Amino acid sequence: MSNIKLVEKNLKKRYARERRFQLYGKMAVLTGFIFLALLLIDIISKAMPAFQATEILLDIPLDHATLELEPAQKLDQDTLSALNYAGLIKTALRQAFPEVTNRSDKKLLYKLVSDGAEFTLRDHIISNPELIGKDSISLWIKADDDIDTLFKLETLTSRVKPEQVAFVEQLKQENRIATHFNTTFFSNSDSREPEQAGIKGALLGSFWTLLVTLLLSLPIGIGAAVYLEEFAPQNKLTDFVEININNLAAVPSIVFGLLGLAVFINFFGMPRSAPLVGGLVLSLMTLPTIIISSRAAIKAVPPSIKEAALGLGASHVQTVFHHVIPLAMPGILTGAIIGMAQALGETAPLLMIGMVAFIVDVPGGILDSATVLPVQIYLWADSPERAFTALTAATILVLLVFLATMNTLAILLRKHFEKRW
Amino acid sequence: MSIQQTATAPAIAQTQTNQKIMTSTSDTYKTVGRNIIPNPKFSTRNVNVFYGDKQAIFDTSLDIGNNEVVALIGPSGCGKSTFLRSLNRMNDTIPICRVTGEFTLDGEDIYAKTMDPVLLRARVGMVFQKANPFPKSIYDNVAYGPRIHGLASNNAELDEIVITSLEKAGLFKEVKDRLNAPGTGLSGGQQQRLCIARTIAVSPEVILMDEPASALDPIATAIIEELIDELRENFTIVIVTHSMQQAARVSQRTAYFHLGKLIEVGKTSQIFTNPRCELTENYITGKFG
Numbered sequence: 001m002s003n004i005k006l007v008e009k010n011l012k013k014r015y016a017r018e019r020r021f022q023l024y025g026k027m028a029v030l031t032g033f034i035f036l037a038l039l040l041i042d043i044i045s046k047a048m049p050a051f052q053a054t055e056i057l058l059d060i061p062l063d064h065a066t067l068e069l070e071p072a073q074k075l076d077q078d079t080l081s082a083l084n085y086a087g088l089i090k091t092a093l094r095q096a097f098p099e100v101t102n103r104s105d106k107k108l109l110y111k112l113v114s115d116g117a118e119f120t121l122r123d124h125i126i127s128n129p130e131l132i133g134k135d136s137i138s139l140w141i142k143a144d145d146d147i148d149t150l151f152k153l154e155t156l157t158s159r160v161k162p163e164q165v166a167f168v169e170q171l172k173q174e175n176r177i178a179t180h181f182n183t184t185f186f187s188n189s190d191s192r193e194p195e196q197a198g199i200k201g202a203l204l205g206s207f208w209t210l211l212v213t214l215l216l217s218l219p220i221g222i223g224a225a226v227y228l229e230e231f232a233p234q235n236k237l238t239d240f241v242e243i244n245i246n247n248l249a250a251v252p253s254i255v256f257g258l259l260g261l262a263v264f265i266n267f268f269g270m271p272r273s274a275p276l277v278g279g280l281v282l283s284l285m286t287l288p289t290i291i292i293s294s295r296a297a298i299k300a301v302p303p304s305i306k307e308a309a310l311g312l313g314a315s316h317v318q319t320v321f322h323h324v325i326p327l328a329m330p331g332i333l334t335g336a337i338i339g340m341a342q343a344l345g346e347t348a349p350l351l352m353i354g355m356v357a358f359i360v361d362v363p364g365g366i367l368d369s370a371t372v373l374p375v376q377i378y379l380w381a382d383s384p385e386r387a388f389t390a391l392t393a394a395t396i397l398v399l400l401v402f403l404a405t406m407n408t409l410a411i412l413l414r415k416h417f418e419k420r421w
Numbered sequence: 422m423s424i425q426q427t428a429t430a431p432a433i434a435q436t437q438t439n440q441k442i443m444t445s446t447s448d449t450y451k452t453v454g455r456n457i458i459p460n461p462k463f464s465t466r467n468v469n470v471f472y473g474d475k476q477a478i479f480d481t482s483l484d485i486g487n488n489e490v491v492a493l494i495g496p497s498g499c500g501k502s503t504f505l506r507s508l509n510r511m512n513d514t515i516p517i518c519r520v521t522g523e524f525t526l527d528g529e530d531i532y533a534k535t536m537d538p539v540l541l542r543a544r545v546g547m548v549f550q551k552a553n554p555f556p557k558s559i560y561d562n563v564a565y566g567p568r569i570h571g572l573a574s575n576n577a578e579l580d581e582i583v584i585t586s587l588e589k590a591g592l593f594k595e596v597k598d599r600l601n602a603p604g605t606g607l608s609g610g611q612q613q614r615l616c617i618a619r620t621i622a623v624s625p626e627v628i629l630m631d632e633p634a635s636a637l638d639p640i641a642t643a644i645i646e647e648l649i650d651e652l653r654e655n656f657t658i659v660i661v662t663h664s665m666q667q668a669a670r671v672s673q674r675t676a677y678f679h680l681g682k683l684i685e686v687g688k689t690s691q692i693f694t695n696p697r698c699e700l701t702e703n704y705i706t707g708k709f710g
Contacts, residue, residue: 234516304553308616310514312566312623313543322565323555 043400046393053182053195054148055140056113056171058092060121062134066091071133080126085118089141096176097167108163114142116196140180145194145387151177157386185394189360190376194387197380199395201362205275205355205370206344206402212279212366213286213343218336220283221290222325225332228291229298230320249288256285257352265353272354273369281349286339293335297328330414337410341403347374373399441699450479453697454687456676458484462657463508463627468522470503470512477503481522481683483676485627490649490658492672492689494665496704499678501661505629508659509545510538526627543570546625550632552612554604554619559596562604562615563587566623582622590618591648610641617648621656628652630660634667646671665705669693677701 064071067083093109094100100109120141124131131137143151146159151168171177189201224245232238260281264270270277301324309319325332350356355371356379363370371379373395380392442453457464461484470478478500485491493501503512510531512518524531531541543566554562563583566572573579583600587593592614596607604615613633620628630649634642642664649658649671662668668675668689675692677685677700685692685701696702 302553304549304551305555307511307514307547307549308553308555308619309565310511311509311542311547311549312569312619313539313541314565314569315539318569322569327556 043393043396046390047397048390049152050185050387050390050394051182052152052179053184054143054151054177054179056143056147057138057176057178058089058096058113058141059136059138060088060092061095061136062088062125062131063136064133067132069132075129075132077126080129081122083122083125085121085125089113089117089121092136097170105163108161109167111144112147112164112167114144114195115193116191117141140178142184142195143177145385148195149386152179159386185391189362190358190371190379191360192358194383194385194391197388197391199373199376199398201359202371202373202376202395203398205278205359205363206372208275208363208366208368208370209278209282209350209355209372210340210344212276213282214336214340216279216283217286217290217339221287221336221339222294222332224287225291225294225298226320226325229295230316230324245288245291248284249292252348253285253346254348254352256281257349259284260349260353271367271369273357273359273371274367275363275370276366277353278350278355278370278372279366281353282343282346285346285349286343289339289342290332290336293338294328294332297331297335298324300331301327326417330417333413333417334410337406337413341406341410344372344402344406345374345399347378350375351378373402441702442697443699450682450684452482452683453685454692456483456683456686458486460487461485462487462527463659464523464525464528465504465508466523468504468507468520468524470500470507470521471519472515473517477681478507479681481678481681483683483686485657485659486674488653488655488657489674490653490660490672492668492675493659493661493678494663494668494675494704495678497663498680500681501676501678502631504678505631505659505661508627508629509542509547511542511547513538543623544625545627545629546620546623548613548616548620548628548630548633550635552609552616552636554607554612554615556603556605558601559587559604559607559615560600563618563622566619570623572623586618586622587615589621589652590614591644591651592618608641610637610644613637613641613645614648617645617652621652625656627657627659630658632661632663635663642667665693677704679704 066088069075069079073079090110093112094106097109100106121139124139146157147164147168149155149157150160150165156165168177184196185198187200188196188198191197228238228242232241260277264277264280265272270280305323305327306319309323310316314322350372356375357369357371358379359369359371361368377392377395377399380388380395463485465484466482468478468481468483469476481504483491483504493505495501506512507520508524508531512520520532526541526544530536555565557565560583563586564579567579567582573582584593587596592611595611596602596615604612607615613636617628617633633649634645637645646667649660652658660668660671672689674686675689676683677692677696677698679700685696685698687697692701693705696705702708
């Protein structure tokens with residue numbers, strides 16, 4: 001058989017092998033895609049209810065007799081705050097269901113609305129004091145989370161009594177119950193009551209924590225990478241430092257949390273649960289990522305550019321700052337943003353330093369007690385109330401949106417800074 | 422199907438009347454020709470260069486005169502680029518590289534502790550094998566050197582330096598309408614002339630060129646060669662080249678390196694017509710290299 005026949009015979013096999021390999025690749029991509037789609041569909045479908053809140057329209061009496069106020073009385077802030085708003089809501093509920101008289105049924109009736117309803121009403125009255133004296137005003141009042149679940153998902157839980165189902169049916173017929181966009185989810189912090197729980201605290205906690213992380217890890221990381229790559233003498237000590245940086249990248253994150261607890265909180269006495277400590281711990285965790293990717297980016301700068309600058313009489317430092325760092329910037333920024341995205345999604349080390357505490361206040365700075373988005377997810381996923389399932393999924397969705405935004409930013413920045421040479 | 426093997430061409434017999442000098446292969450040797458001249462611009466004595474344990478240059482002495490073009494030729498790996506790079510201390514950037522010997526520029530020791538390599542490189546510019554413009558505009562490429570050395574006190578002076586340098590490099594006419602376009606967008610030959618303009622913008626005394634035309638087509642090469650000839654009026658030039666025709670066209674003196682040794686130095690016309698060493702003759706007649 002001549003050579004060309006042999007080649008021809010093998011050619012078919014070679015092509016078949018190539019096609020098979022491409023098929024494997026396509027299948028792998030498809031599988032990945034299917035799992036991603038399943039994940040997203042699951043999260044989005046679970047999260048959707050959390051963006052809607054069930055509210056009940058109540059006619060609240062505000063005449064002076066009900067409020068036990070003299071018509072001539074001056075309405076200052078203290079008087080307004082001290083009014084019996086809980087009582088007003090109960091009165092409104094009794095008026096809406098005049099047939100309910102028995103004590104235990106009344107109790108069930110009062111449970112239709114959220115515990116936070118009185119505060120909604122108080123805030124409304126304080127910002128509109130001219131309403132005092134009117135016979136009644138109509139106000140949408142947030143429903144209790146069990147009623148919310150019943151109305152939105154039409155699922156009966158053991159926590160809802162048959163009497164309450166009947167109340168909801170009646171409200172439906174009177175068009176006094178509806179779902180509205182859940183602003184509470186974005187304007188409130190954590191709460192034991194799902195209908196009053198929101199992510200504002202966790203969102204700001206994440207912001208302060210990441211701010212500390214960014215301000216610490218970016219300059220330190222780039223500085224270390226530039227020094228190690230460009231100026232460090234080639235000796236045993238440098239090798240030792242390099243090996244340890246690579247090792248640090250592989251250390252489980254919870255270990256950094258333990259370190260933070262021992263060093264920053266116990267030894268330096270920094271406040272517990274504070275974004276400052278969280279940021280410090282996450283900086284430690286992010287530094288190796290930033291250093292390694294920055295070094296790779298600096299190494300990738302063509303030596304010809306460095307030689308050109310040195311040949312013109314630029315000093316080593318000038319060469320690095322005028323040419324090497326600008327050319328390495330896309331890689332450095334990509335590494336930094338990926339490190340930040342990692343930090344944004346990190347939970348374990350923050351549990352160790354107390355950011356897992358139940359915190360209702362919105363943190364105003366890096367020293368206030370705070371929690372972060374992934375820890376909030378962890379907390380809510382652990383809660384027994386049914387409505388927290390939706391809140392958990394919604395928070396995951398918000399976190400995913402932030403991660404996607406950061407990664408998009410990384411790509412855009414790389415495109416923007418990338419220059420051909 | 423088998424390929425018909427052609428008979429190897431018979432070696433062309435050389436008929437030489439005069440006896441050629443055989444250079445000994447031992448570490449001690451003597452350079453043939455006038456490697457030492459009176460009143461040199463650059464003077465090197467007993468230069469040895471090591472990369473780690475490997476010695477790249479052996480006991481080489483070579484003088485370079487004012488306003489002359491000296492071509493360094495030789496087979497790949499013979500050390501000519503290494504020798505060139507030791508003239509402006511570019512080898513300092515390679516950690517394992519060690520240079521010994523005496524280097525003087527206008528009688529000043531360039532490897533002295535008091536000599537600042539930054540200052541030296543402002544006096545001894547360099548053009549590289551592959552055109553390496555910065556990923557910046559044409560203007561900024563040329564202006565970079567004057568800027569870092571503070572050669573211009575205002576923008577008008579800087580403009581003046583940039584334009585004169587581009588003119589001297591024969592590039593100004595081609596790029597005068599797009600000085601803000603990226604330097605990397607020019608053609609290969611234009612990029613190399615941009616690099617030459619960038620080098621002369623610092624007004625060096627000596628320009629080192631490391632195979633400046635090896636990546637260019639014959640037309641671009643011809644332009645560069647003409648340019649080198651013009652630059653000789655103002656600068657001293659040391660050029661490494663693989664092309665013997667180029668060495669013959671642009672240089673006044675030629676130095677032949679072989680395995681890290683400077684074998685023969687002489688007037689270019691003499692080296693290419695009547696080399697005194699057998700190694701030199703073998704190289705220029707194409708018997709090896």
